[in-house]
Amino acid sequence: MPRTSECAVLVAGAGPTGLMLALWLARKGVDVRIIDKTAEAGTTSRALVVHARTLEFFQQLGLADEAIARGRKFAGMRLWAHGEERGHVVLGDIGEGLSPFPFMLILPQDEQERLLIEALGAQGIEVERRTELLSFEDQGEKVVATLRRADGTGESCACAYLAGCDGTHSTVRHDMQVDFPGATYAHMFYVADVRASGPMINGDLNLALDTADFLAIFPMPGEGKARLIGTVKNSAAEAERLQWKDVSPAILERLKVNVEHVNWFSTYHVHHRVANQFRKGRAFLLGDAAHIHSPVGGQGMNTGLGDAVNLAWKLAMVLEGRSDARLLDTYEPERIAFARRLVATTDRAFTFVTSDGALARRVREDVAPRVIPAVMELDAARRYMFRTVSQILIDYRESPLSAGRAGRVHGGDRLPWTGANYAPLQSLDWQVHVYGPSPETILVPGVPTREFRRDASVDRAGFRSGAAYLVRPDGYVALAGTDARAIGAFMQHQVIR
Ligand SMILES: Cc1cc2nc3c(=O)[nH]c(=O)nc-3n(C[C@H](O)[C@H](O)[C@H](O)COP(=O)(O)OP(=O)(O)OC[C@H]3O[C@@H](n4cnc5c(N)ncnc54)[C@H](O)[C@@H]3O)c2cc1C
Numbered sequence: 001m002p003r004t005s006e007c008a009v010l011v012a013g014a015g016p017t018g019l020m021l022a023l024w025l026a027r028k029g030v031d032v033r034i035i036d037k038t039a040e041a042g043t044t045s046r047a048l049v050v051h052a053r054t055l056e057f058f059q060q061l062g063l064a065d066e067a068i069a070r071g072r073k074f075a076g077m078r079l080w081a082h083g084e085e086r087g088h089v090v091l092g093d094i095g096e097g098l099s100p101f102p103f104m105l106i107l108p109q110d111e112q113e114r115l116l117i118e119a120l121g122a123q124g125i126e127v128e129r130r131t132e133l134l135s136f137e138d139q140g141e142k143v144v145a146t147l148r149r150a151d152g153t154g155e156s157c158a159c160a161y162l163a164g165c166d167g168t169h170s171t172v173r174h175d176m177q178v179d180f181p182g183a184t185y186a187h188m189f190y191v192a193d194v195r196a197s198g199p200m201i202n203g204d205l206n207l208a209l210d211t212a213d214f215l216a217i218f219p220m221p222g223e224g225k226a227r228l229i230g231t232v233k234n235s236a237a238e239a240e241r242l243q244w245k246d247v248s249p250a251i252l253e254r255l256k257v258n259v260e261h262v263n264w265f266s267t268y269h270v271h272h273r274v275a276n277q278f279r280k281g282r283a284f285l286l287g288d289a290a291h292i293h294s295p296v297g298g299q300g301m302n303t304g305l306g307d308a309v310n311l312a313w314k315l316a317m318v319l320e321g322r323s324d325a326r327l328l329d330t331y332e333p334e335r336i337a338f339a340r341r342l343v344a345t346t347d348r349a350f351t352f353v354t355s356d357g358a359l360a361r362r363v364r365e366d367v368a369p370r371v372i373p374a375v376m377e378l379d380a381a382r383r384y385m386f387r388t389v390s391q392i393l394i395d396y397r398e399s400p401l402s403a404g405r406a407g408r409v410h411g412g413d414r415l416p417w418t419g420a421n422y423a424p425l426q427s428l429d430w431q432v433h434v435y436g437p438s439p440e441t442i443l444v445p446g447v448p449t450r451e452f453r454r455d456a457s458v459d460r461a462g463f464r465s466g467a468a469y470l471v472r473p474d475g476y477v478a479l480a481g482t483d484a485r486a487i488g489a490f491m492q493h494q495v496i497r
Contacts, residue, residue: 410464
């Protein structure tokens with residue numbers, strides 16, 4: 001007889017997405033289990049860049065300072081062609097005034113996973129290793145998951161909800177019978193974490209633009225440490241056999257780096273795919289299980305973390321009995337739209353940087369190195385780039401949970417940052433924000449009101465005096481308006497049972 005067990009939420013997969021989901025749920029007091037089929041946490045760097053929106057979520061969990069201490073801020077970008085530096089873009093605090101974290105942070109994925117695992121441990125939750133989800137059945141009232149435990153024995157786990165954070169080859173997606181349409185790029189990626197010296201080991205991101213074989217050097221935390229990422233067009237069979245010695249002569253010739261030691265070398269095929277559904281009944285898909293795309297722009301892991309935060313507070317509300325289960329219907333429309341857009345844009349960017357065509361090549365070699373640094377001198381361009389890449393521009397305006405507009409802030413927008421207004425978000429709960437004098441006291445039963453003085457940053461952010469902003473646990477504005485009763489009614493009808 002297999003062992004039987006129960007929990008409220010079973011998280012399958014302890015990559016960054018699953019860890020973030022489990023941590024947020026644990027902070028909300030939800031009875032959560034997190035399992036992973038591997039014997040230990042990943043020890044390789046994989047995704048490198050943490051964007052501002054992710055750091056804002058980390059700040060809500062009290063982890064941002066530690067993440068920054070363990071990482072390295074992105075200083076700038078240098079563009080190279082034929083061994084010569086052709087352009088330099090200073091990035092630094094490119095999003096000054098837009099986020100408490102106006103930069104991109106380099107924090108290797110294994111380091112980030114460690115941070116999340118430690119935080120989970122502090123909540124008394126350990127990842128259950130060598131525990132594999134074999135299959136599951138949604139029985140309507142509950143999900144029954146079949147697990148294989150570390151000692152080889154079976155277990156039948158009954159849970160209210162199952163979160164599929166189990167990566168590209170997701171078992172949860174397979175059992176949900178959800179399609180994963182898209183394609184696989186002909187190019188194959190290789191990554192090498194190295195200790196090296198030379199003109200390109202300079203603390204900046206260095207991009208070699210002269211051939212269709214994309215090549216980039218990222219700075220990593222630690223003296224002389226760098227990540228080389230490149231692409232080669234190879235047959236699948238050749239790709240399997242590709243080793244550092246096969247690619248290193250071309251790298252050394254193009255980049256003139258002196259590689260002293262290779263800490264890690266790996267190859268992988270990149271796909272662009274989005275699952276047709278992110279939810280079926282009591283099972284959900286998040287992170288790479290739901291969407292995968294080229295790493296250009298460093299968006300993949302950040303998007304998975306955003307999925308986790310979006311679903312976590314909704315599951316917590318429903319399981320606490322504070323909200324109707326209809327709240328969970330908003331997860332898919334809020335997240336799938338962005339995933340589709342992201343896959344399309346990263347696809348266009350990746351196709352351009354790896355195109356063999358003469359025009360694309362000319363643009364890469366001659367036009368881009370001159371135009372990009374010039375454009376990036378412009379304040380408006382820098383801010384636009386930060387807004388887009390950092391994911392602070394993601395909004396849920398089309399969501400059934402979003403309504404109204406006051407000043408320039410719409411229901412569904414990420415709460416614009418003013419300097420003082422993010423500290424209360426650490427409650428991970430609903431709140432009403434009022435900026436400046438309000439015509440009447442905004443009282444919504446069970447929802448605290450936070451009042452902020454008007455100053456230049458409040459004006460810049462677009463908040464209106466006399467208005468109230470109902471803010472969700474994940475820091476998005478649900479309702480913006482001037483009618484206190486409307487906020488109460490909104491909470492009653494949309495969120496609270
Ligand atoms: C070599 C490499 C380099 C990369 N570089 C970049 C980069 O530079 N930038 C970028 O944005 N992204 C990069 N990525 C992608 C990035 O690593 C992923 O987007 C990210 O890991 C997704 O996180 P996740 O938690 O959704 O899934 P994963 O990290 O894949 O985690 C899924 C977890 O589920 C577990 N699991 C799977 N099936 C089961 C099961 N049945 N039962 C129990 N556990 C299960 C797995 O063991 C794994 O731990 C790279 C990936 C690789 C492999």
